[in-house]
Amino acid sequence: MRLLLIIAVLALTGCASNPTVMDWPTVPADLKKPAPELTPLAKDKRKQSDLIQNANENYSKYYELKNKYEAWQKWQDEQSKIYTGVIKKTESN
Amino acid sequence: MFAFFIHHILGHIPYWFWPFFIGIGIAAYFVLGIAGVVASLAPQFKPYVSAARLASVAVVFFSVFMFGAEGTINVYKQDQQVDEGVVAVGKQQSEDTTKQIASDLADKQGDVKTNTVYVTKYIHDKAPQIDAGCTISDEAFDAYNQAVTNGANQGDKK
Numbered sequence: 001m002r003l004l005l006i007i008a009v010l011a012l013t014g015c016a017s018n019p020t021v022m023d024w025p026t027v028p029a030d031l032k033k034p035a036p037e038l039t040p041l042a043k044d045k046r047k048q049s050d051l052i053q054n055a056n057e058n059y060s061k062y063y064e065l066k067n068k069y070e071a072w073q074k075w076q077d078e079q080s081k082i083y084t085g086v087i088k089k090t091e092s093n
Numbered sequence: 094m095f096a097f098f099i100h101h102i103l104g105h106i107p108y109w110f111w112p113f114f115i116g117i118g119i120a121a122y123f124v125l126g127i128a129g130v131v132a133s134l135a136p137q138f139k140p141y142v143s144a145a146r147l148a149s150v151a152v153v154f155f156s157v158f159m160f161g162a163e164g165t166i167n168v169y170k171q172d173q174q175v176d177e178g179v180v181a182v183g184k185q186q187s188e189d190t191t192k193q194i195a196s197d198l199a200d201k202q203g204d205v206k207t208n209t210v211y212v213t214k215y216i217h218d219k220a221p222q223i224d225a226g227c228t229i230s231d232e233a234f235d236a237y238n239q240a241v242t243n244g245a246n247q248g249d250k251k
Contacts, residue, residue, distance in 0.1 A: 049223040086180055
């Protein structure tokens with residue numbers, strides 16, 4: 001009886017399956033770069049043009065970061081849609 | 094180990110292999126039945142014939158099981174191939190999306206840099222007019238830098 005049970009369990013291990021899964025994709029390297037610090041005005045820069053130039057540089061950092069943030073959101077949304085679609089299709093098979 | 098055997102070896106055995114053994118087992122069972130009658134004349138062989146007959150039954154059962162398992166494995170493999178196809182398409186879509194987003198980002202960052210350079214040139218060209226008014230006071234300088242650093246690095250917050 002015990003031998004029969006062992007044989008049955010052994011036979012059932014043949015039914016074990018390895019599901020085909022999709023790995024979550026790697027995030028693009030550009031999106032993983034840390035946000036830059038804004039640059040303060042240097043001590044010797046006291047002209048209005050210096051101030052405006054400094055603001056110009058800092059604003060450009062903001063826009064670059066905004067682009068990166070929007071790209072992150074888009075990447076996450078698109079990848080989620082693809083990933084969920086693949087999971088649903090493989091589960092329905 | 095048994096699962097490995099089932100999945101990797103079973104699928105490569107020819108289709109006729111297990112039915113062939115089922116046939117062999119059944120034939121052996123009947124031949125050994127006749128041999129059993131003959132062996133009754135020589136009783137010292139009877140235990141061996143009985144054992145061989147039992148083995149032939151075991152061969153039939155095992156072959157039927159493996160024949161069924163092979164059919165199951167074929168269905169499983171077809172499903173797996175479909176899944177692998179779906180995953181491959183998904184991976185390609187995912188890679189294409191990542192490339193497209195990285196490319197769009199690079200374009201947008203290029204636009205930001207171009208605009209910054211343009212404004213920098215404008216400031217440089219118009220510096221005499223911009224600076225005609227006055228210089229920045231200490232208070233304005235401090236306030237501006239506090240705003241830039243969000244006050245985090247300022248020792249003398251106001």
